[in-house]
Amino acid sequence: MSDLTEREVEVVRLRDEEKLVWREIAERLGTSKGAVNSSYREALKKRDRAANPQTQKSEIKVRADTVEVKRPDETAELLDIALEPFKSIGAAAEACGFPPSTAKRLMKRMAARYKPLHDAVRKIKDEDMTLLLEDRAHRCITYIDDFNMAGAGVRDLAVSAGVMIDKARLLKGEPTNIMRVQDIKELDELGKMLNAEMKRRGLLIDVTPEKADTAQESGGS
Numbered sequence: 001m002s003d004l005t006e007r008e009v010e011v012v013r014l015r016d017e018e019k020l021v022w023r024e025i026a027e028r029l030g031t032s033k034g035a036v037n038s039s040y041r042e043a044l045k046k047r048d049r050a051a052n053p054q055t056q057k058s059e060i061k062v063r064a065d066t067v068e069v070k071r072p073d074e075t076a077e078l079l080d081i082a083l084e085p086f087k088s089i090g091a092a093a094e095a096c097g098f099p100p101s102t103a104k105r106l107m108k109r110m111a112a113r114y115k116p117l118h119d120a121v122r123k124i125k126d127e128d129m130t131l132l133l134e135d136r137a138h139r140c141i142t143y144i145d146d147f148n149m150a151g152a153g154v155r156d157l158a159v160s161a162g163v164m165i166d167k168a169r170l171l172k173g174e175p176t177n178i179m180r181v182q183d184i185k186e187l188d189e190l191g192k193m194l195n196a197e198m199k200r201r202g203l204l205i206d207v208t209p210e211k212a213d214t215a216q217e218s219g220g221s
Contacts, residue, residue, distance in 0.1 A: 004046055007029070011025060011029070011043065014028060015040055022036050034077035037076065037079065041117055041121060044117055068106065074096045074098070078093065082107055083122050083125050084125055085129040089104055
């Protein structure tokens with residue numbers, strides 16, 4: 001990838017090897033997240049062209065009057081914001097000074113012309129957000145010590161305990177919803193009605209029924 005600039009090489013190294021997020025890379029290089037994101041996308045694009053020479057020959061020509069040509073920096077910033085999880089194109093347009101209709105057309109063009117790259121950047125941003133949420137969740141959990149719990153209300157403690165128990169059960173691959181015995185009985189009756197209707201229509205469900213362990217499902221009661 002000899003055609004990459006020094007900045008692009010450094011951005012790729014920091015992102016792929018050191019696993020830094022956009023904010024950290026921007027701080028390291030003394031630039032904006034949008035510029036970093038743009039450099040990384042361009043590096044991926046060059047790498048893709050090097051691996052698939054035919055791509056460069058069939059690449060769609062970009063008109064000289066398009067907003068991405070006339071305002072490349074603002075376009076990079078718009079793409080950076082719009083691809084963030086929980087961010088709308090309208091919010092990105094307002095932040096970058098674009099009319100909402102222009103921003104929507106731009107995002108549509110980018111998704112159509114550079115779909116693999118578009119999807120790769122969105123995936124990276126989703127992973128960044130997941131790591132950030134996990135970090136904040138860990139900080140919240142470690143903050144809940146005896147002193148803070150002593151000052152919390154009963155309702156807050158009950159909600160926090162319920163959420164953490166649910167997440168712990170998910171991590172262990174256990175169900176987070178305990179069914180009541182009455183619910184199981186209702187489902188059993190519904191199954192019988194469904195089976196009767198299927199037989200009436202001449203259809204067959206090839207399933208071997210198993211009796212549910214209601215004592216275990218109801219918490220041993």
